[in-house]
Amino acid sequence: MTVRTTVQIDDAIMVRVRKIIPRRGFSQFVNEALLARADAIEQERLDREMIEGYVATRADREELAHDWKVVDGESWPG
Numbered sequence: 001m002t003v004r005t006t007v008q009i010d011d012a013i014m015v016r017v018r019k020i021i022p023r024r025g026f027s028q029f030v031n032e033a034l035l036a037r038a039d040a041i042e043q044e045r046l047d048r049e050m051i052e053g054y055v056a057t058r059a060d061r062e063e064l065a066h067d068w069k070v071v072d073g074e075s076w077p078g
Helices: 011-020 023-056 058-073
Strands: none
Touching (some): 011 023
């Protein structure tokens, strides 16, 4: 499904785009550009959430590492 919409584009941007994209390819170009930018924004959000999660569970991981320190010193499995 497609949606027809109206957007305002700066003249300078449109001049650049018209030099490299044929008129009939403009919609595809806009779709691809919007998709790429949306993907980048979602990836940035996911990266931030993962960093926040790692930071929030740091104490838990340190405690777990301490608990396993005894086992790490053993030559197990023998």
